[in-house]
Amino acid sequence: MARPALAYIVGAYEHPTRDAGDKTMAELQADVALGALEDAGLNREDVDGFFCGPDAPGTGPLSIADYLNLNLRHVDTTNTSGSSYLLHVSHAAQAIQAGKCDIALVTLTGRPRAEGRGKGGLVRADNPQQPDYQWEQPFGMQILNMYGMTAMRHMHLYGTTSEQLAWIKVAASHHAQHNERAFTRKVHTVEEVVNSPIVCDPLHRLDCCVVTDGGGAVIVTRPEIAKSLKRPLVKVIGSGERPQHQQGGYFEITTSGAAWSGKIAFEHAGVTPADIKYASLYDSFTITVLLQLEDLGFCKKGEGGRFVMDGNLISGIGKLPFNTDGGGLCNNHPGNRGGMTKIIEAVRQIRGEAHPAVQVKNCDLALANGIGGQLGVRHASGTLILERE
Amino acid sequence: MSERKYIEPQPSAETQAFWDGAKHGKLLVRSCRACGKAHWYPRNHCPLCSSRDLQWIEASGDGEVYSYSVMRRADPPYVMAYVTLAEGPTMMTNLVDCNADHIRIGDKVHVRFIETADGAHLPMFSPKGKHND
Numbered sequence: 001m002a003r004p005a006l007a008y009i010v011g012a013y014e015h016p017t018r019d020a021g022d023k024t025m026a027e028l029q030a031d032v033a034l035g036a037l038e039d040a041g042l043n044r045e046d047v048d049g050f051f052c053g054p055d056a057p058g059t060g061p062l063s064i065a066d067y068l069n070l071n072l073r074h075v076d077t078t079n080t081s082g083s084s085y086l087l088h089v090s091h092a093a094q095a096i097q098a099g100k101c102d103i104a105l106v107t108l109t110g111r112p113r114a115e116g117r118g119k120g121g122l123v124r125a126d127n128p129q130q131p132d133y134q135w136e137q138p139f140g141m142q143i144l145n146m147y148g149m150t151a152m153r154h155m156h157l158y159g160t161t162s163e164q165l166a167w168i169k170v171a172a173s174h175h176a177q178h179n180e181r182a183f184t185r186k187v188h189t190v191e192e193v194v195n196s197p198i199v200c201d202p203l204h205r206l207d208c209c210v211v212t213d214g215g216g217a218v219i220v221t222r223p224e225i226a227k228s229l230k231r232p233l234v235k236v237i238g239s240g241e242r243p244q245h246q247q248g249g250y251f252e253i254t255t256s257g258a259a260w261s262g263k264i265a266f267e268h269a270g271v272t273p274a275d276i277k278y279a280s281l282y283d284s285f286t287i288t289v290l291l292q293l294e295d296l297g298f299c300k301k302g303e304g305g306r307f308v309m310d311g312n313l314i315s316g317i318g319k320l321p322f323n324t325d326g327g328g329l330c331n332n333h334p335g336n337r338g339g340m341t342k343i344i345e346a347v348r349q350i351r352g353e354a355h356p357a358v359q360v361k362n363c364d365l366a367l368a369n370g371i372g373g374q375l376g377v378r379h380a381s382g383t384l385i386l387e388r389e
Numbered sequence: 390m391s392e393r394k395y396i397e398p399q400p401s402a403e404t405q406a407f408w409d410g411a412k413h414g415k416l417l418v419r420s421c422r423a424c425g426k427a428h429w430y431p432r433n434h435c436p437l438c439s440s441r442d443l444q445w446i447e448a449s450g451d452g453e454v455y456s457y458s459v460m461r462r463a464d465p466p467y468v469m470a471y472v473t474l475a476e477g478p479t480m481m482t483n484l485v486d487c488n489a490d491h492i493r494i495g496d497k498v499h500v501r502f503i504e505t506a507d508g509a510h511l512p513m514f515s516p517k518g519k520h521n522d
Contacts, residue, residue, distance in 0.1 A: 134398035135430040138511050139483050140460060145469035148458030156456070156494040201459040201489075248436035249429030249478025253456065253471070376456075377481070 005235040007093035007104075008226035009386065011040025011219030012347040014325075014340075018183045018332060020213035021114040025057045028109035028215050029064050036217035041229050042103060047219075049074040049101030051088035055110050055215075055335050064107070074101035080243065082282065083370030084108075085218075085339035086382030090239035092220040102222055109215035110335015136377070143284075144208075146376035148200040151287040154254045155202060157302065160290070162202055164305035166193035168286040169206050169329050171313035176326025178357040183210040184330050207286040209328035209338065216340040218347065232351040238269025238385035245378045256288075257381030258295035258369055265383035266297070271365060273297040276385075278349040278360045279320055280342035280368040283327040289313075292369050293320075296383070315358040324349065324358035339370035343384065350388045364388040391464050395505040403433050406445055411510035416448040416500045418476055429478035450500035451475040452514060459489045472498055472514050486515040 013035030020028060029052075037044060050072050056064045061075040076091050078084055085108050092104035126133055154160045170190055176182040188206060196206040226233055242260035245251070266272060273296060281292045290304040298320055299307040312318035325331045325345040328338040346368040348354040354363075366386045373379035400408040410417040419431040423440035427448075434441050455471035468484040484492060485503060498514035505511060 128399040131432070132430065134400060134404060136481050137396040138398045138505065138509070139481055139513075140395075140463065140467055140469060141481060142460070142469075145458045145460050148460075149456040149469060149471060152458055153456040153494060197461075198459075199462050201457075201461065203458075246429075246479075249427075249480065250437075251479065 005223055005237065005389070006239065007096045007220050007222060007236050009089065009218050009234045009236060009343070009347050010221050010226050010229050010231055011036040011042065012216070012344045013039050014216040014332065014344045015109070015214035015334065016181050017214045018181070018212040019113050020111045023111070025055070025109055025111060026064065026067050028111065029056060029107055030068060032107050032109060032215045032217035033068055033105055036105065036219050040219045040231060042219060044068065044070065046103045047105045048072055049092060049095055049104035051076045051092055051104055051106040053077065053084040053108060053337070054079050055108060055337065070105070074104070080380035080382065081372030082284065082337035083339045083372030083380050083382040084337070085343060086368060086370040086384050087241050087380070089218065089220055089236060089343060089384055090241060090382065093236050093239065096220065096222045102225060104220040105217060106220065107215065107217045108335060108337055108340035110337060111213040112211050112336055113213045132378070141377070143374055144200040144203070146374040147285045147287055148203050150253050150291070150376040151202050154287065154290065157254060158305065160305035162194045162204070163190050164309055165207055165286040165290065166190040167308045167311070168283070168289045168313065169193045171308070171311060171318070172283065172323050172327040172329040174311070174314045175324045175358050176330030178355045179326045179331050182326040182331040183212050203285060203287070209284050209333040210330065211336065212332050212334050214332060214334040216334065216344050218340070218343055233389040234347050234350045235387045235389045236384060237387045238265040238271070238383070240264030240268065240383045241380060243378070243380040253376045254291065256291040256295045256371060256375055257379060258292045258371065258383065261381040261383040262296035262369070265385050269385040271385065275365050276320070276367045277363045278324070278346065278366040279322045280346045280366070281322050282338050282342060282369055282371040283323055283329045284333070284338060284371070286329070288371050288375060289322070291375065292371065296367070296369060315360055321358070321360050324354050324360070337372070339372060339382065342368045342370055346384070346386055350386050393465055393467060395511060397505055397507050398509050398511070404431055407431050408509060410445070410447070411502055411512060414502060416450050416512050417445045418448045418474065418478070419443050420446045420476070427474070427476040427478055429474070429480040446476070449475045452498050452500070454484070454492060454494050454496045454498055455479050456494055457484055457492055468492065470514065483513045484515065485513045
């Protein structure tokens with residue numbers, strides 16, 4: 001297929017650690033940046049565009065650019081929480097097309113385990129200057145209960161069950177068993193998921209992602225440079241983004257921003273959901289995956305519960321293999337931000353470098369999607385469509 | 390089980406009237422004179438039509454449960470909810486004085502105000518009638 005390339009992902013690296021007690025955030029940034037450059041066959045001096053989130057310590061990109069000694073002509077610190085890194089790849093492709101940079105480095109790092117965060121649920125960076133603060137924080141708004149309310153309403157509107165949501169975790173766990181670096185490699189059953197303690201109705205403990213340290217990085221570049229390197233060609237052929245929120249009080253929380261970002265990306269790429277061989281779907285919680293499946297068009301609205309049953313997301317068994325690294329539900333959700341690892345596993349699948357037990361045959365078209373922020377109140381969806389050339 | 394502690398709302402000039410009304414048991418909602426619609430949360434501009442010609446109206450206090458989730462692992466557990474007001478918009482709130490196991494989406498609820506340690510009055514909702522005891 002000869003679709004116009006936006007840009008190519010030529011380097012991808014996932015940090016092997018899941019517990020970074022012995023590393024600083026800056027060291028993690030260096031590890032992932034140099035790891036992705038090595039994977040691409042490029043050098044630090046080649047980088048002229050740097051894309052990072054607020055996880056990079058310092059003022060925007062400045063401290064890490066200094067620490068890594070990057071000589072840059074383009075920077076972008078878009079922050080939509082966990083989906084930032086999908087937007088970064090899209091923005092990098094646009095910057096490359098506009099001639100603003102040639103070789104873009106995108107990083108993510110985090111160490112919530114080392115810092116003792118992520119388990120208590122009450123650590124938030126909300127600021128009273130946020131216009132929403134006084135209408136949400138006094139009521140105990142947390143990540144968990146926003147996703148809980150989304151799942152509850154989906155169940156109410158469409159009859160979705162806890163057992164159906166559990167299938168999403170089961171599928172991720174089937175993949176994670178093959179990943180020696182996965183935070184947990186235990187294969188779960190539907191019964192185990194629905195019998196794990198409820199943390200926030202209707203979500204069980206095993207409906208939630210893992211809390212891990214580490215991170216990852218990707219390198220994005222223009223076609224001439226990509227073709228001069230020795231790596232398989234992973235072409236970005238579509239991208240879309242959509243911040244979604246409360247719309248002045250008139251909203252439907254069971255429709256995520258993926259309904260918009262996916263449509264934009266598919267139209268951009270000139271392909272349809274039926275063409276996709278593999279999908280990396282943001283899996284902060286099982287309900288997050290269910291909404292993306294519907295909103296991206298892999299099934300009709302309300303049919304996500306039936307779609308995920310009976311192993312339909314398991315590689316080699318189902319129609320739509322997802323998160324073959326074990327996803328955020330089992331493998332890695334570094335810094336409580338799962339966007340980067342979604343991109344990396346999609347790149348592995350397109351390259352044919354996923355674990356042989358989960359590699360999708362002839363995986364020439366893949367999708368990666370991120371949902372950053374909180375479903376149910378404010379989030380941004382970012383969609384990428386990747387093609388093997 | 391501990392007593393619930395609330396984060397204080399920190400009113401602003403834009404919202405002080407709401408919190409003053411709450412102290413007197415009134416649920417005030419911002420309504421737009423230009424498009425006729427109420428919005429949530431209250432702003433000095435209409436997020437629906439961009440008009441700045443707004444008024445405070447006293448809501449009936451009636452609403453329906455749009456969704457909810459019981460924060461089981463909090464101490465004490467509490468019921469996070471969205472309630473769709475009779476005036477139109479849906480607001481984030483809590484359900485109180487109810488049996489969490491009996492709540493259903495669509496239940497009719499009515500506002501009541503819960504006082505924080507610093508004396509703010511938070512608009513929360515309880516089921517109407519006795520069916521939820």
